[in-house]
Amino acid sequence: AQSVTQLDSQVPVFEEAPVELRCNYSSSVSVYLFWYVQYPNQGLQLLLKYLSGSTLVKGINGFEAEFNKSQTSFHLRKPSVHISDTAEYFCAVSDRRSGSARQLTFGSGTQLTVLP
Amino acid sequence: SQTIHQWPATLVQPVGSPLSLECTVEGTSNPNLYWYRQAAGRGLQLLFYSVGIGQISSEVPQNLSASRPQDRQFILSSKKLLLSDSGFYLCAWRPAVGPETQYFGPGTRLLVL
Numbered sequence A: 001a002q003s004v005t006q007l008d009s010q011v012p013v014f015e016e017a018p019v020e021l022r023c024n025y026s027s028s029v030s031v032y033l034f035w036y037v038q039y040p041n042q043g044l045q046l047l048l049k050y051l052s053g054s055t056l057v058k059g060i061n062g063f064e065a066e067f068n069k070s071q072t073s074f075h076l077r078k079p080s081v082h083i084s085d086t087a088e089y090f091c092a093v094s095d096r097r098s099g100s101a102r103q104l105t106f107g108s109g110t111q112l113t114v115l116p
Numbered sequence B: 001s002q003t004i005h006q007w008p009a010t011l012v013q014p015v016g017s018p019l020s021l022e023c024t025v026e027g028t029s030n031p032n033l034y035w036y037r038q039a040a041g042r043g044l045q046l047l048f049y050s051v052g053i054g055q056i057s058s059e060v061p062q063n064l065s066a067s068r069p070q071d072r073q074f075i076l077s078s079k080k081l082l083l084s085d086s087g088f089y090l091c092a093w094r095p096a097v098g099p100e101t102q103y104f105g106p107g108t109r110l111l112v113l
Helices: none
Strands: A002-005 A010-014 A019-021 A024-027 A031-038 A044-050 A056-058 A064-068 A073-078 A087-095 A104-106 A110-115 B003-007 B010-013 B019-026 B032-038 B044-052 B055-058 B064-070 B073-078 B087-094 B108-112
Touching: A002 A087, A002 A104, A010 A019, A019 A110, A024 A031, A024 A073, A024 A087, A031 A064, A031 A073, A044 A056, A044 A064, A044 A073, A073 A087, A104 B044, B003 B087, B010 B019, B019 B032, B019 B087, B019 B108, B032 B073, B044 B064, B044 B073, B055 B064, B073 B087
Parallel strands: A010 A110, B010 B108
Antiparallel strands: A002 A024, A019 A073, A031 A044, A031 A087, A056 A064, A064 A073, A087 A104, A087 A110, B003 B019, B019 B073, B032 B044, B032 B087, B044 B055, B064 B073, B087 B108
């Protein structure tokens, strides 16, 4: 079984400032890692994912995340945020093992609010 | 390209009434399908998933059920809604093989009064 902890439920930040949204996970098996973004009253859109290879992954809208196996973390970062980045962000993991249904386990989400 | 549809977009139902939410995927075959629920101020909880027609796995005990009558159709149902069933219901799909990403539909907002 897996679990995901997003340590900050709300993150306010001024426009053009950097931001980091934290995500830690717990799992007894190897996992894939994901960040999704949800705008109000919409479904989830994939920002980026880590499957294998380089631990620094780049996604859409200028976001990036780094997988740290020893700290079981997958923090999301952006060097300069825009008003349009205001949304809820979800970290998620899925089981890597072949034959599994790859269901996602989500964190509780972080509401990012970008202030003018 | 693949698309995923959910309907209705919004639903207001009285307690004790039945429920049927539909999800369909276009442009792919034999997808894995998922139903999630997002309660207000909370994360997403996996309710059901399906790896094929007629194959349903339930993650949490509840008064909801799911069915997959066709390859690309996934239905979420209830015989009698509870107040606690209110929330935002999201359907998702992923290829049975290949990319690991799940793709989400636009969601259905359900309010039980």
